[in-house]
Amino acid sequence: MFVLIKRLFSFAVFIRVMEYNDKQVQIMEAAEKLFAEQGFAGTSVRDIAEAAHVNLAMISYYFGSKEKLMEAMFHHRGVDFKLQLENILQNKNLSPIQKVERLIDDYIERIFKKQSFHKIMAREQMVSSSSPITEQIYEMKQRNFSLIKELIQQGQKAGQFKKNIDISLLMMTLTGTSSQLVTAQHYYRKINHLEDMPVEELEKLMKKKLSIYLKNLFKAVLTYEG
Amino acid sequence: MFVLIKRLFSFAVFIRVMEYNDKQVQIMEAAEKLFAEQGFAGTSVRDIAEAAHVNLAMISYYFGSKEKLMEAMFHHRGVDFKLQLENILQNKNLSPIQKVERLIDDYIERIFKKQSFHKIMAREQMVSSSSPITEQIYEMKQRNFSLIKELIQQGQKAGQFKKNIDISLLMMTLTGTSSQLVTAQHYYRKINHLEDMPVEELEKLMKKKLSIYLKNLFKAVLTYEG
Amino acid sequence: MFVLIKRLFSFAVFIRVMEYNDKQVQIMEAAEKLFAEQGFAGTSVRDIAEAAHVNLAMISYYFGSKEKLMEAMFHHRGVDFKLQLENILQNKNLSPIQKVERLIDDYIERIFKKQSFHKIMAREQMVSSSSPITEQIYEMKQRNFSLIKELIQQGQKAGQFKKNIDISLLMMTLTGTSSQLVTAQHYYRKINHLEDMPVEELEKLMKKKLSIYLKNLFKAVLTYEG
Amino acid sequence: MFVLIKRLFSFAVFIRVMEYNDKQVQIMEAAEKLFAEQGFAGTSVRDIAEAAHVNLAMISYYFGSKEKLMEAMFHHRGVDFKLQLENILQNKNLSPIQKVERLIDDYIERIFKKQSFHKIMAREQMVSSSSPITEQIYEMKQRNFSLIKELIQQGQKAGQFKKNIDISLLMMTLTGTSSQLVTAQHYYRKINHLEDMPVEELEKLMKKKLSIYLKNLFKAVLTYEG
DNA sequence: AATGAATGAGTCTTCATTCAT
DNA sequence: GATGAATGAAGACTCATTCAT
Numbered sequence: 001m002f003v004l005i006k007r008l009f010s011f012a013v014f015i016r017v018m019e020y021n022d023k024q025v026q027i028m029e030a031a032e033k034l035f036a037e038q039g040f041a042g043t044s045v046r047d048i049a050e051a052a053h054v055n056l057a058m059i060s061y062y063f064g065s066k067e068k069l070m071e072a073m074f075h076h077r078g079v080d081f082k083l084q085l086e087n088i089l090q091n092k093n094l095s096p097i098q099k100v101e102r103l104i105d106d107y108i109e110r111i112f113k114k115q116s117f118h119k120i121m122a123r124e125q126m127v128s129s130s131s132p133i134t135e136q137i138y139e140m141k142q143r144n145f146s147l148i149k150e151l152i153q154q155g156q157k158a159g160q161f162k163k164n165i166d167i168s169l170l171m172m173t174l175t176g177t178s179s180q181l182v183t184a185q186h187y188y189r190k191i192n193h194l195e196d197m198p199v200e201e202l203e204k205l206m207k208k209k210l211s212i213y214l215k216n217l218f219k220a221v222l223t224y225e226g
Numbered sequence: 227m228f229v230l231i232k233r234l235f236s237f238a239v240f241i242r243v244m245e246y247n248d249k250q251v252q253i254m255e256a257a258e259k260l261f262a263e264q265g266f267a268g269t270s271v272r273d274i275a276e277a278a279h280v281n282l283a284m285i286s287y288y289f290g291s292k293e294k295l296m297e298a299m300f301h302h303r304g305v306d307f308k309l310q311l312e313n314i315l316q317n318k319n320l321s322p323i324q325k326v327e328r329l330i331d332d333y334i335e336r337i338f339k340k341q342s343f344h345k346i347m348a349r350e351q352m353v354s355s356s357s358p359i360t361e362q363i364y365e366m367k368q369r370n371f372s373l374i375k376e377l378i379q380q381g382q383k384a385g386q387f388k389k390n391i392d393i394s395l396l397m398m399t400l401t402g403t404s405s406q407l408v409t410a411q412h413y414y415r416k417i418n419h420l421e422d423m424p425v426e427e428l429e430k431l432m433k434k435k436l437s438i439y440l441k442n443l444f445k446a447v448l449t450y451e452g
Numbered sequence: 453m454f455v456l457i458k459r460l461f462s463f464a465v466f467i468r469v470m471e472y473n474d475k476q477v478q479i480m481e482a483a484e485k486l487f488a489e490q491g492f493a494g495t496s497v498r499d500i501a502e503a504a505h506v507n508l509a510m511i512s513y514y515f516g517s518k519e520k521l522m523e524a525m526f527h528h529r530g531v532d533f534k535l536q537l538e539n540i541l542q543n544k545n546l547s548p549i550q551k552v553e554r555l556i557d558d559y560i561e562r563i564f565k566k567q568s569f570h571k572i573m574a575r576e577q578m579v580s581s582s583s584p585i586t587e588q589i590y591e592m593k594q595r596n597f598s599l600i601k602e603l604i605q606q607g608q609k610a611g612q613f614k615k616n617i618d619i620s621l622l623m624m625t626l627t628g629t630s631s632q633l634v635t636a637q638h639y640y641r642k643i644n645h646l647e648d649m650p651v652e653e654l655e656k657l658m659k660k661k662l663s664i665y666l667k668n669l670f671k672a673v674l675t676y677e678g
Numbered sequence: 679m680f681v682l683i684k685r686l687f688s689f690a691v692f693i694r695v696m697e698y699n700d701k702q703v704q705i706m707e708a709a710e711k712l713f714a715e716q717g718f719a720g721t722s723v724r725d726i727a728e729a730a731h732v733n734l735a736m737i738s739y740y741f742g743s744k745e746k747l748m749e750a751m752f753h754h755r756g757v758d759f760k761l762q763l764e765n766i767l768q769n770k771n772l773s774p775i776q777k778v779e780r781l782i783d784d785y786i787e788r789i790f791k792k793q794s795f796h797k798i799m800a801r802e803q804m805v806s807s808s809s810p811i812t813e814q815i816y817e818m819k820q821r822n823f824s825l826i827k828e829l830i831q832q833g834q835k836a837g838q839f840k841k842n843i844d845i846s847l848l849m850m851t852l853t854g855t856s857s858q859l860v861t862a863q864h865y866y867r868k869i870n871h872l873e874d875m876p877v878e879e880l881e882k883l884m885k886k887k888l889s890i891y892l893k894n895l896f897k898a899v900l901t902y903e904g
Numbered sequence: 905a906a907t908g909a910a911t912g913a914g915t916c917t918t919c920a921t922t923c924a925t
Numbered sequence: 926g927a928t929g930a931a932t933g934a935a936g937a938c939t940c941a942t943t944c945a946t
Contacts, residue, residue, distance in 0.1 A: 578801065
């Protein structure tokens with residue numbers, strides 16, 4: 001049964017990946033980069049067409065509109081942006097604190113791998129009006145919240161985490177601190193005098209530091225008794 | 227003595243008021259709101275003119291361009307968006323931890339009071355290209371970083387805070403968590419089932435919760451020995 | 453009786469000169485320079501106000517409109533732009549060829565002294581639509597034509613100039629050659645490798661060369677029998 | 679042999695036609711007319727679009743900007759506006775004076791055929807600031823100057839033209855007189871009482887008169903010994 | 905299936921002019 | 926008499942999208 005689900009799930013992923021042909025993916029990736037850097041409104045379809053090396057008309061042709069291209073991108077990327085913790089949660093060989101550490105590394109891995117998409121999300125979550133995209137962001141947040149809640153409650157039940165933890169704020173510390181680091185990494189560079197470090201190396205460094213920092217923070221917050 | 231203070235204060239206000247006349251402030255405030263909601267590129271000068279109930283041409287007339295309006299806004303708001311901790315830092319009657327608590331409340335107060343401006347800043351800090359605005363954001367960040375660093379080092383020297391604290395990441399936790407709460411407050415609402423709470427009440431609640439949460443977090447992080 | 457007329461005429465001149473106060477003249481002179489360099493449409497009233505160091509609204513205030521300012525300028529300058537040959541024509545001590553030489557020097561003097569105004573006229577004479585300004589240009593041209601015609605006919609009657617001379621084209625040679633030199637003097641500079649010569653010196657040189665050249669040309673054309 | 683020439687010619691036409699498509703030429707021709715009549719700044723792209731019966735956006739679409747349209751026009755027209763005298767210069771069957779006559783007729787032909795373009799050039803040569811267009815005008819002038827200089831020097835060597843001729847001013851007489859006639863032809867009309875003559879006839883007349891006049895003038899100037 | 909050409913609606917900005925003071 | 930503030934109209938240009946092929 002479990003296997004079946006897994007397979008179905010993989011299939012779904014397969015389906016979705018197949019759903020978009022090469023050209024479409026090519027466009028979405030170019031758009032993603034530009035939306036991240038300049039915002040949605042600040043990016044013209046002309047920019048995207050040029051960056052993707054495709055004909056201008058192709059974007060409307062394939063996606064219908066700029067708006068729908070954005071939605072497609074969320075559909076495409078959103079899937080694997082959600083935390084995948086189900087099996088971790090059920091794993092009886094891991095202590096609650098170990099699970100938290102997995103969660104942190106999992107999250108850091110995702111956010112750094114999809115930096116552009118993350119920036120777009122960070123921008124989009126600010127708009128107050130509701131749309132298919134804000135809807136999807138909400139679902140993602142809610143899902144992540146449930147998982148983290150479950151995880152922490154496990155630790156509390158095990159007596160390893162203290163009571164009265166503000167889980168929604170703790171989640172925001174995880175996402176907010178990471179987001180801050182990713183979206184404002186050129187400031188991080190300057191403040192820490194790392195102007196000359198190559199991008200990859202900097203990224204590695206940031207991930208490392210962030211992982212250590214957040215693990216320690218969570219441990220402290222989850223166990224420290226004022 | 228009291229009169230003197232009052233006068234000085236009035237004078238400061240006077241200065242600021244003189245720097246930008248009523249109409250200019252009116253425009254900046256309308257723009258601030260719109261930029262926060264829809265982004266800079268997503269907001270037309272027509273939108274701003276309508277929201278500010280002024281003639282379309284007045285925006286160019288007063289600020290020269292949409293871009294310069296944004297810069298003026300940063301000039302106008304930026305001043306009082308920096309943390310004002312100098313006197314707190316030198317205050318010998320406060321323990322390091324009390325100073326941290328002041329810092330946190332000061333920060334929360336500011337970010338909630340200027341939510342719109344904060345959102346704009348959060349957006350602008352994502353753009354990679356350098357501009358007068360990104361420059362100003364950097365200066366603000368650096369200043370805030372210096373203050374927090376000084377504050378924490380005081381605590382470390384006093385033996386009350388542990389060594390090896392990643393101060394730049396700790397700052398990002400402060401700003402990132404708060405930012406997350408402010409920019410994504412409608413998600414906070416939904417996740418915590420507070421859909422029907424009036425805005426003011428919600429805000430009060432969030433500030434309260436955030437204050438308690440962050441104070442506890444800082445205490446934990448600054449003193450907890452893994 | 454003749455004296456009276458002269459006086460009336462002088463009075464008219466007096467009147468006209470007085471007609472415009474200092475500020476108005478200041479504005480007209482600034483406008484003249486700019487219109488010459490950038491054309492009428494290419495010059496904004498803002499440009500003029502700045503160049504004349506007067507308030508923007510003053511231009512409309514004093515002249516009614518940009519158009520009317522131009523007309524006033526033509527009124528103001530036009531007077532002394534016409535050739536003043538009446539007394540020369542009647543002077544019995546001068547030979548026809550001497551009169552022609554006077555005409556040439558008179559014309560050169562005028563066009564170089566009022567270069568800016570000349571450029572404006574050169575531009576305005578191209579527009580096909582009729583206006584008070586084109587009307588005034590026509591009157592000036594016609595007057596000049598009459599004078600030159602009279603002058604040449606005197607020489608023909610005296611048997612010193614040959615018959616069948618195309619007077620209207622000869623006039624165009626006078627005006628056209630001079631105009632070409634004045635309007636395209638930076639090309640003259642380059643072609644003759646005079647880039648480093650100071651403006652005043654160049655002007656002197658051009659006037660001298662042009663005078664010699666045109667006098668010789670007129671002599672040749674008026675007397676040469678193919 | 680004839681066929682070859684025809685083919686080459688067709689090819690040249692082909693090239694030129696291909697360089698700018700029909701719509702572009704249509705726009706350029708409408709613009710040319712308007713720029714000639716009202717000046718560059720005095721003509722709006724809206725005017726041009728209407729005159730060319732094309733959509734307003736097509737001007738930016740095809741040329742990028744109004745400025746670039748002007749440049750394209752210069753590129754397009756400029757080519758065949760230069761004098762084509764090389765073969766005439768080397769022709770040993772023509773006497774120097776015959777070559778001068780050819781030059782004059784060639785010039786008159788060109789300037790009357792491209793009156794509008796000529797007017798634009800006459801306007802543009804007045805602006806003092808340097809631009810791609812003034813640059814092109816200078817090149818054209820310089821080239822024409824070289825050709826005329828060569829031509830006259832041939833005559834001088836042959837002992838048929840007198841020495842010390844101011845060639846740059848002589849060129850200005852050619853261009854200036856012609857220009858005057860073309861740009862101010864409605865004044866020519868009025869002065870010579872030709873108001874009722876049909877345009878084509880007037881043009882023919884003016885070309886004829888100008889040709890005779892200039893040939894005689896050149897002969898006189900080039901051979902007359904004061 | 906894919907695209908070059910085209911466009912109506914919109915962008916920001918500048919214009920000459922007016923008006924209350 | 927003079928002007929700072931204000932504005933409707935127009936400026937050039939860019940936008941996302943459509944459509945014939």
